[in-house]
Amino acid sequence: MSATTESSGTFSHIGYVLRGNPVTLLSFVMFAILIIAAVLGPLLVPYDPLASEAANALQPPSWEHWFGTDNLGRDVFSRVVTATRLDLMISISAVTLSLMAGSILGAVAGYWGGWLDAVLNRVMDTIMAFPLFVLAMGIVAALGNTVENIVYATAVINTPFYARLVRAEVNIRREAGFVHAAKLAGNSDIRVLAMHIFPNALPPMMVQMSLNLGWAILNAAGLSFIGLGVRPPTAEWGIMVAEGANFIVSGEWWLAVFPGLALMFAVFTFNLMGDGLRDIVDPRQRT
Amino acid sequence: MSPRLRGILFRIAQAIPVVIGVVIIGFVLTRALPGDPAVYFAGAAADATSIAEIRKTLGLDLPLPQQFLIYVGDLLRGDFGQSISTGQPVIADLASRLPASLELTLVALLLSCAIAIPLGVMAATRPGSLIDHACRVLVTAGVSLPTFFTGVVLIYIFYYLLGIAPSPLGRLDFIYIEPDRITGFYLIDSALAGDGETFLAALRQLVLPAITLALFTLAPIARMTRAAMLGALSADFVRTARAAGLTGRTVRYTYAFRNALLPVVTTLGMVFSFTLGANVLVEKVFAWPGIGSYAVEALVVSDYAAVQGFVLAMAFLFVALNLLIDVTYTLIDPRIGFEAS
Numbered sequence: 001m002s003a004t005t006e007s008s009g010t011f012s013h014i015g016y017v018l019r020g021n022p023v024t025l026l027s028f029v030m031f032a033i034l035i036i037a038a039v040l041g042p043l044l045v046p047y048d049p050l051a052s053e054a055a056n057a058l059q060p061p062s063w064e065h066w067f068g069t070d071n072l073g074r075d076v077f078s079r080v081v082t083a084t085r086l087d088l089m090i091s092i093s094a095v096t097l098s099l100m101a102g103s104i105l106g107a108v109a110g111y112w113g114g115w116l117d118a119v120l121n122r123v124m125d126t127i128m129a130f131p132l133f134v135l136a137m138g139i140v141a142a143l144g145n146t147v148e149n150i151v152y153a154t155a156v157i158n159t160p161f162y163a164r165l166v167r168a169e170v171n172i173r174r175e176a177g178f179v180h181a182a183k184l185a186g187n188s189d190i191r192v193l194a195m196h197i198f199p200n201a202l203p204p205m206m207v208q209m210s211l212n213l214g215w216a217i218l219n220a221a222g223l224s225f226i227g228l229g230v231r232p233p234t235a236e237w238g239i240m241v242a243e244g245a246n247f248i249v250s251g252e253w254w255l256a257v258f259p260g261l262a263l264m265f266a267v268f269t270f271n272l273m274g275d276g277l278r279d280i281v282d283p284r285q286r287t
Numbered sequence: 288m289s290p291r292l293r294g295i296l297f298r299i300a301q302a303i304p305v306v307i308g309v310v311i312i313g314f315v316l317t318r319a320l321p322g323d324p325a326v327y328f329a330g331a332a333a334d335a336t337s338i339a340e341i342r343k344t345l346g347l348d349l350p351l352p353q354q355f356l357i358y359v360g361d362l363l364r365g366d367f368g369q370s371i372s373t374g375q376p377v378i379a380d381l382a383s384r385l386p387a388s389l390e391l392t393l394v395a396l397l398l399s400c401a402i403a404i405p406l407g408v409m410a411a412t413r414p415g416s417l418i419d420h421a422c423r424v425l426v427t428a429g430v431s432l433p434t435f436f437t438g439v440v441l442i443y444i445f446y447y448l449l450g451i452a453p454s455p456l457g458r459l460d461f462i463y464i465e466p467d468r469i470t471g472f473y474l475i476d477s478a479l480a481g482d483g484e485t486f487l488a489a490l491r492q493l494v495l496p497a498i499t500l501a502l503f504t505l506a507p508i509a510r511m512t513r514a515a516m517l518g519a520l521s522a523d524f525v526r527t528a529r530a531a532g533l534t535g536r537t538v539r540y541t542y543a544f545r546n547a548l549l550p551v552v553t554t555l556g557m558v559f560s561f562t563l564g565a566n567v568l569v570e571k572v573f574a575w576p577g578i579g580s581y582a583v584e585a586l587v588v589s590d591y592a593a594v595q596g597f598v599l600a601m602a603f604l605f606v607a608l609n610l611l612i613d614v615t616y617t618l619i620d621p622r623i624g625f626e627a628s
Binding site: 122123125126127129130131132133134135137138139141142145214218221222225226227228238241242244245248249250251253256257260263264267268271272275 | 304305308309311312316317427428430431432433434435436439440442443446447454455560561563564565567568571572582583586587589591594595597598601602605606609
């Protein structure tokens with residue numbers, strides 16, 4: 001296999017797409033900012049996100065406190081930046097879990113078909129029959145109100161999207177020539193499935209994953225907004241908006257607006273990136 | 288039996304396994320997960336004997352299949368359990384609060400359809416124009432908006448800064464008296480009672496939450512309308528109609544738009560699912576006394592039966608709505624009935 005020429009071809013294609021589409025380039029830059037904030041955030045912020053200072057409560061944005069201070073005198077900027085890690089961690093682990101579960105279930109159903117396929121389809125239909133955010137609420141309520149359970153609930157409601165995608169991609173290649181060749185060469189079913197068929201499903205999966213990440217962040221922040229999962233005083237965008245909402249009617253806008261903007265920034269980044277990745281992976285689907 | 292009727296019956300039959308699945312998931316969520324429901328139902332001040340007693344009354348000491356049968360029997364009788372916090376049957380609580388949520392959701396959906404569909408059509412008929420770009424920006428920004436955040440920002444602007452919105456606390460300012468309950472929809476009830484003042488007051492309370500929810504649903508509807516309209520405009524029958532010399536208007540609205548509406552109707556089902564979820568958040572922001580805020584209040588105090596009743600009720604509502612949409616679809620689109628046979 002000529003790996004070098006192939007990858008340089010891929011890179012030049014990516015370079016070509018990025019030059020033609022500055023918005024995608026911008027989304028990668030925004031993604032880099034998010035990653036930096038998540039990895040280095042706690043080291044970079046000027047104040048301890050949990051340190052309260054009652055004398056300095058509810059100060060509007062200033063040079064000392066860029067995003068102002070909250071009702072306990074905590075620095076909102078430090079809290080918004082620190083929260084990036086937790087929010088990204090929840091959504092990335094949830095999406096990774098559903099990616100893995102969806103891949104295995106979808107690949108097995110698509111390859112072997114039969115009753116396994118029928119059962120899986122029914123189960124996925126049933127999950128999709130729930131309003132998904134409401135199902136997530138029900139799962140967290142049943143499992144217990146912790147951050148891990150937010151991750152599991154978000155993973156469950158995302159799994160059908162991946163399972164269906166992988167199932168379709170595997171199913172259309174089940175009888176392909178290269179699959180027969182691989183089998184005749186003595187590969188086992190599992191090996192053919194994992195090494196020959198499944199990799200074909202990865203590009204559309206990456207697109208789905210990026211679009212899903214934005215949705216997963218919204219979902220997790222929504223759950224913590226209504227009081228599930230993350231507990232105060234932990235810094236997390238959803239709960240910060242919820243706490244700030246109590247002060248919005250008396251005009252202290254900075255408490256809720258900055259974490260909300262950070263949340264929008266993250267979701268917007270993943271949505272833009274997903275659209276950009278789709279252009280790279282499948283140029284025909286450009287809208 | 289006409290093929291169309293057969294199509295409708297076929298679609299209703301398809302919903303049965305989904306309903307069974309929903310009931311099974313509901314059962315798994317209430318009974319089979321780690322954590323002891325008896326402890327929840329007994330409350331905080333319970334000791335071992337009272338927990339054991341409650342376990343017996345709830346039938347939790349029976350084998351799982353038998354428990355499942357009892358559970359299904361309860362659901363068939365409309366028994367969703369008792370709410371700990373209100374002391375009422377969950378189904379009664381949900382029924383009394385459902386109109387508030389439905390009023391909000393329906394007004395929001397109407398509003399967003401009224402904006403998104405014309406926008407999508409205009410974007411599709413003038414590709415590359417300013418309105419097309421505006422539509423694209425709106426669609427991308429719309430899906431990135433956290434509903435609860437939009438609500439908070441709208442409250443800040445229209446209540447605090449401009450002072451034109453009433454305080455975001457519920458369906459009616461406390462100085463007004465609730466209209467007599469006929470439908471439970473304040474707008475309809477006050478209109479029926481001929482009480483213009485209460486109608487306006489209820490409308491003023493409704494505007495901000497409805498806009499918040501509408502902003503959220505705008506994006507998928509506009510996106511789908513644009514795509515469907517583009518598809519319809521490039522179809523052969525539109526070219527034929529143009530070649531036959533029909534005016535641009537007739538072609539666009541009588542030929543293309545009618546066909547483009549079909550996929551939009553299907554999307555509405557999906558949008559409704561998102562809306563039911565977003566409803567929970569919007570109701571919390573605006574202290575709207577609907578089933579969403581009921582579920583949130585129940586979550587906070589670990590009122591287990593109320594939350595699960597809410598989840599199940601939402602699922603049934605959603606399944607029924609999708610069924611309704613598909614049946615309507617079969618009635619509008621003569622091709623569907625034949626496919627099923």
